[in-house]
Amino acid sequence: MPNHLAQSQSLYLRKHAENPIDWYPWGDRALEKARSQDKPIFLSIGYSSCHWCTVMEHEAFSDSMIADYMNAHFVAIKVDREERPDLDSIYMQAIQIMGEQGGWPLNLFLAPDDLVPFFGGTYFPIEPRYGRPGFLKVLQSIVQIYRGRYQEIQTFKGQIISNLTAVNQLSSVPTLNDNALFTGIAKCAEVVVSRTQGTCFPMIPYADLVLRASRFEALNDELQAKARQRGLDLALGGIFDHVAGGWHRYTVDPTWTVPHFEKMLYDNGQIVEYLANLWASGLHEPAIERAIAKTATWLQREMLTEEGYFYASQDADSEGKEGKFWVWSYGELRKLFSDSELQALMEAFTITANGNFEGLNVLQRRHSGQLSGMVETCLERLFRCRYGEYSRPTDAFPVARSLEDVKTIEWAGRVPPVTDTKMIVAWNALMISGLATAYRVFRQDLYKQLAVNAADFILQTQWVDDRLQRLNYNGHPLVSAQSEDYALLIKALIDLQQACPELGDRYLAKAEYLQAEFDRYFWDRKSGGYFNTASDRSKELLMRERSYQDNATPSPNGIAIANLIRLALLTENLEYLNKAEFALKTFGQAIVNSPIACPSLLTALDWFRNHTLVRTRAEQYTQLQQQYHPLTLFKIADDLPSPDTIALVCQGFTCFEPATSVEMLQWQLSGSQTRIHS
Incomplete structure (x- = not known):
């Protein structure tokens, strides 16, 4: 029997609609039930393309014994972090304050009266393994603690709130000089280095700062080398889908070979913008131009709606296996190609009989030069093997919107992963910026067309009661926009105005209109900077944050401050510049003491000074x-x-x-x- 998530628009929430757990979406109904029954809240936050979220849904959340215990003793709430990044940010900070490693799924236990967490973690297995306790045992322990150790919980919650407040308490500085900028650049440059162990993330705000800073003669050689190497890693590595375009989330190894295979729109927007700027800076490697072009056709084929906006993401898993849609067995390649073709392909890509991922091959390029005609022909054959014999790169590919689609549609090629078809303003804005930058550099009409259509859809559709909405599901705008939506959309509109002067100043005018709305509802009039959530949309939150740290997406405040400076230059309205200076001073202590956490703020400081x-x-x-x-x-x-x-x-x-x-x-x-x- 479906639970309370069955009518949700969110793909992530709907994936849990048939769980035996009596899930609720976040809202007054669930919160009031927890308060009235004095039951702790089990809050689980994740997203649809998250691999370990999917694993936990199949395991613990589908187990009847766990569900019976959960339903008897807790109120269970599911949150899609892509719908509510404000909730995700607050509770992610809380779990880290508890000494746990952050990540998703993010699972916490909250007191019902004040929503303060008192225990949490990420992935919990059904049975004890990986050094983690079994989930049922965790639930039983939480009930014992909640019912028998009330005062300890109150003390612990007080410590959590105190630490959350301290983390979000900002100390301003009277001025910021070049020393703060250069020290911060040096610290952030340490992130953009080749690794000998661990995972590799694109980390574009860091790479972008390093590329910008390479213009200084004293820093040029070292920083330019780092910026260029990061670009080549992204264009050549297994993190990129060389057959069909688009970047995967990150690689699990230090050589950029084997990715976690989900494709996120926000990564692709940032990477396209970075690589286009890298090309403009003088790194004219064919692999970079090809990667951008392939990604544009991937967007057009798999991520684009008739209305012009882009979908959010594609799952890592297909047919229950991570990466199955994207990888190749050596035997499969031998059947597809002649000896000479396979030899040419192996000279261009790291292909072996043993593979590099569970006996299979993730394609990784060996060089950054032009691929031969034979190799491109081989890649086209792989494309048809994956998508269907008669498929072409520019043909729209049918979207699997759910696991039901995966099972019932007769696919011409391989069975694809599920696509999360929601539209997120912030993520679309990142993609618009990437495409606008690519158009500015390469002057390819497709890039302009995709960017303009997405921007126009948002500007024409995403408004309810004269307020910007963050999401769109099947033509319906929902959920009030948050600071990242405003900041990144304003940036995208300025980027479009700069790339397409033939369109006049209509995007600049829209950016000014949005900035006024952003200031009205999000600006901290007392201390400066922008809150994550609007002043009239924050009543159920533990606190109103002003995020300044960069994560998978850039810091809203870093982007917003740079926007203010750009608007001041383009409109000659110095009030924008005054506000930017005030905000930079607000975050000054963070810039000085923790520069490695805030490359986007350092970029904003660079804009302010230069x-x-x-x-x-x-x-x-x-x-x-x-x-x-x-x-x-x-x-x-x-x-x-x-x-x-x-x-x-x-x-x-x-x-x-x-x-x-x-x-x-x-x-x-x-x-x-x-x-x-x-």
Whole structure:
């Protein structure tokens, strides 16, 4: 019998609708039941493409004995972290304060009266293994503690709240100088290094900061090498789907070979933007251009709706096995190709009889040059093997929206993983920024078309009662937008305005409108910075956070502050700049003491200290945009000082002599971007 999740729009919640556990979605009904019955809340947070979330759903959450005990002693609440990142952020901090490693599924036990957690963890097996206790034993222990050790729980909860408050207590500084910037860059650069053990994540906010900072002569050689290596790792490694495009989440090894296979829209947006900027900076490796192009066709084929927005993610598992849709056995490859074809493929990719993933092969490139015609033909054959004999890369591929679709649709090729078809504004905005940047650099119309259509859908559809909504399910906007939605959408609109001057300033006007709404509901008028949640949407939260740390997606406050500076330059409204300065000082202690946690704030500080505006003629605009000028905005101007002037470069509150030649302009831009303040 379905539980209370059966009518949920969330794919993640619906996956648990047939569990014997009496799950509720987060809301007044569940919270009131817990309070009135004095039952602890079991809060479980995850997302649809999370491998270990899927494992726990199949195991503990489908076990009748566990369900009977859970239903008798707890109120069970399921949360999709992609719907409610504010809840996820607060309770993730709480679990880390408890000394546990963060991750998903995130499972906590809350007191019903105040929603403060008193115990938690991530994955719990049914029976004891992996050094973890069995889940039923955990539940029984929690009931004993809750009923028999009330005062201890109260004391522990007080410590959790005290620590949460301390973590979120920000100390401002009177000023931030170049020393804070360069120290922070050096710390963050340590993250963008080759590893000898452990997992490899893209870590794009760090890589982006390093690439920007490579313009400084004193740092150039070391940082440029790190930035370029990260780009090549992403373009060549098994983290990229070389057959069909799109990046997987991360690799489980230090050589970028074997990924966790889920594909997340937010990763792909950030990586496309980074690689396009890397190309513009001078790294003209064919593998980079190919990876971006393949990803655009993957978006068009598998992640795009008729309305123009992008789906959220694709699962790691298909037919119950992780990675099955994407990997190849050596025997399969021998049947598909002649000896000469297989030899060519093996010279281009790391393919062996023993494989590199459970006896199978994840394709990883051996070089960054142009692939031969024979190799590309082999990859096209692999594509048809995966998607169907008559499939083409640009043909729309049917989406498996649920496990039921997986089982009932007659697939022409392999059985695909489930796609989470919800639209998330923040993630779409990251993809819009990536595509806008790729269009600016490569001038491919497909990139522009995809970005513009997604932006227009959001601007035309995602509003209820004049408020931006975070999600869209099948044409229905839902859930009030959070700070990352506003910040990343404003950034995307500015990126589009810069990449497509032929569209005029309509996206800039929309960015200003959104910024006003963002300021009205999220700005901390007392201390500065932006809260995660709107002022009128926060009543059930333990606290209102102002997130400044970068995680899988960039820090909302880091992006928001950079947006304010860019808006100030483009509109000449200095109130934006004043607000940016106030916010930077608000987060100043974090920048100084914990720079490795906040690369996006360091990028915002770089924008504040080194921003440049170039007024130029239309004929120069496109050429300049295809180059890498990381802290520069461009405006087409018809009122330059003289007919001989091709551009006017202004850095901060100072303008250079009008540039009358391309050489003079390039010299001024270089000087503007590399000067060090006294």
